[in-house]
Structure formats: structure tokens, C-alpha cells
Amino acid sequence: MDLGLTGKSVFVAAASKGLGLATALEFAREGAKVTIASRNLEQLEAARRTIAEATGHEVAAVQMDVNRPEEIGRAIEAAAEYGGGLDVLVTNAGGPPGGGFEEMIDADWNGGYELTLMGTVRMIREALPYLRSSGGGRIVGVSSVSIKQPIGGLILSNVFRAGVSALFKTLAAELAPEGILINSLAPGRISTDRILQLDGKRADARGISREQVEQEALAQIPAGRSGTPEEFGKAAVFLGSFANTYITGQSLLIDGGMVKSL
Numbered sequence: 470m471d472l473g474l475t476g477k478s479v480f481v482a483a484a485s486k487g488l489g490l491a492t493a494l495e496f497a498r499e500g501a502k503v504t505i506a507s508r509n510l511e512q513l514e515a516a517r518r519t520i521a522e523a524t525g526h527e528v529a530a531v532q533m534d535v536n537r538p539e540e541i542g543r544a545i546e547a548a549a550e551y552g553g554g555l556d557v558l559v560t561n562a563g564g565p566p567g568g569g570f571e572e573m574i575d576a577d578w579n580g581g582y583e584l585t586l587m588g589t590v591r592m593i594r595e596a597l598p599y600l601r602s603s604g605g606g607r608i609v610g611v612s613s614v615s616i617k618q619p620i621g622g623l624i625l626s627n628v629f630r631a632g633v634s635a636l637f638k639t640l641a642a643e644l645a646p647e648g649i650l651i652n653s654l655a656p657g658r659i660s661t662d663r664i665l666q667l668d669g670k671r672a673d674a675r676g677i678s679r680e681q682v683e684q685e686a687l688a689q690i691p692a693g694r695s696g697t698p699e700e701f702g703k704a705a706v707f708l709g710s711f712a713n714t715y716i717t718g719q720s721l722l723i724d725g726g727m728v729k730s731l
Contacts (some may be wrong), residue, residue: 473711475500478552478603480545482535482592483561485512487661488611490519491698492559492705497524499706501557504548506533535562535588545595555599557709560589561611564663565625567670573624581625586632593640597649605648609709610637612653616720618728622671634720641718650717652708657724658686659696692725 474496481493485507493505497520505520507513510532517530529551533544549555565581593608600606614620616634619627633653640651658664665679668686672679687693701723707713708721722728 470712472499472706474557474706477501477556477711478548478554479503479557479559479709480506480548480552480555480596481559481561482506482533482544483563483611484559485509485516487663488656488659488698488701488705489559489561490516491702492561492609492611493528493702494520494523495699495702495706496557496709497526497528499710500526502529502552504529504531504544504551506531506544506548508532508534535592536583538591541588541591542595545592545599549599554603555596555606556603557607557609558592558596558600559609559611559705559709560592562588564613564623565629567622567626567667568624569622570624577625581629585626585629586636589633589636600649601647605650607709607711607713608637608640608644608649608651609705610651610653611705612655612720614655614657614722614724614728616653616655617722617730622674623667637720638718645717650713652713652716652718653720654701654705654708655720655722655724656701657696657722657727658690659698659701659723661698664695690725690727694725696723696725 479496479501483489484493484505493503497503513530520528531544531547533540613630615627616630637651637653668679668682672682
């Protein structure tokens with residue numbers, strides 16, 4: 470299948486590792502002109518080299534903190550300059566801190582709002598003029614299965630990712646007449662550093678081993694294993710491609726059948 474991505478300009482946020490890196494790598498494999506962004510410059514440069522070595526395609530790298538609106542604008546502009554415009558935006562950011570309701574103070578709520586919801590709003594706002602100029606683009610958001618089935622101990626993520634899901638559904642109707650399609654991917658248990666971190670926190674709270682936490686989690690997944698970042702990246706690339714011509718406003722679960730909701 471021709472995904473129609475050769476020479477297209479793609480911006481991937483939080484792409485120095487994990488799901489963002491996997492997504493950027495798959496876009497580069499398809500011949501897109503990819504710009505990656507992250508707060509950590511050292512990790513960002515390492516990711517740029519990894520993608521170039523794996524795909525034979527150079528990518529641009531720009532430092533960006535999604536909590537700083539001026540850096541978002543600068544990064545999107547840099548992607549448009551590198552790619553000769555912008556065709557695809559992938560919104561992504563590290564998840565807010567884990568914890569329950571009574572652990573969170575106002576600063577935590579404000580931080581989750583800025584990181585997860587407003588970071589996404591600002592990236593889309595900055596990218597829209599370029600997507601419109603390209604004649605119709607694609608927006609893909611990295612979300613979580615918590616939008617369908619809230620996850621214990623992740624109240625900030627549960628609340629603000631649900632808000633992002635509502636944002637995407639609303640924008641799908643607003644942007645479709647302009648040929649801009651917007652969808653999100655909701656990963657379940659994918660093998661990333663974030664999962665290891667959360668497993669460790671749950672293990673410490675319960676006084677058990679991280680391996681026991683992992684086995685309990687895997688028992689809830691019909692596929693019987695964690696997903697891989699590569700599997701996630703391939704799904705992201707299809708939704709963000711120009712082979713996708715009629716899917717918009719949807720949230721695709723990448724979870725091995727874990728979520729039980731219809």
C-alpha cells in the first residue's frame with residue numbers, strides 16, 4: 470500500500486524516546502521529511518542519529534518544551550521550514566505524574582492541564598495555518614486507553630486525556646470540510662520507560678516486586694503480552710498518512726484487547 474508520505478513534512482513531538490521515537494522512525498521509513506522535538510537535547514540528538522541509521526533518511530531535530538508556548542511556535546515553524554510546509558502533526562507529551570485524588574494539590578492539577586491539554590491545544594493552533602496551506606493535512610494524537618477505561622492511580626491522565634479526546638472529536642467536525650483529518654491512538658500496555666516507571670511505583674506502594682505487577686497486568690491482556698513501540702508506530706503512520714482518506718474523529722486502541730468497553 471502506498472501511504473502517500475514520500476516527501477511529506479511531518480512533525481512529531483516528544484520524539485526522543487518511546488512512542489514518539491517509534492512513530493517518527495516509521496514516518497521516516499516511508500520517506501517523509503520528519504522533524505522531531507523534545508525537551509532533552511542530548512536524547513533528541515541520539516534519537517535523530519538512531520532514525521538516520523535505521524532508515525537512511527536524515528531528520529531535523531528541534532528542542533521544545535510543551536509547557537512553553539513560545540517554544541511550540543518556534544518548533545512548528547522550524548518543521549515547516551525544513552519540510553517546505555507541514556502536512557502531518559503528531560501531538561505527544563510525557564504523561565502527568567501518577568497518583569490518586571488525595572495526593573494531588575492545585576499545582577499538580579495545573580501542571581497536568583498545561584502539559585496534557587493545553588500543550589495539545591497549542592501545537593494544533595500553531596500547526597493549522599501550515600496544514601491548511603498544504604491543502605489538507607493529518608493530525609494524530611498520542612493518548613491512552615484511559616479515555617475508554619480509567620486507570621487506577623493515574624487521575625491526572627484520566628481527566629486531561631479525556632479532555633483531549635473531546636477536543637479531537639470536536640475538531641474532526643470543524644476541520645473535515647478543509648480536508649484535515651484528526652485522530653488519536655490510545656495505547657494500552659506498550660513496552661516503554663513510562664510503563665516500567667509506573668510498574669515500579671505500583672510495586673513500591675503494594676510492597677511487591679515489579680515482576681509481580683507486570684504478570685498481573687499481562688493476565689488482563691487477551692494477547693498475553695505487552696505491545697511494542699514499533700507496533701504502535703505503524704498504526705500511527707497509517708492514521709497520519711494519505712492512504713487514510715475517510716477516518717476522522719476516532720480513537721484507535723492499541724491494547725491487545727485489554728479494554729473491555731464497546
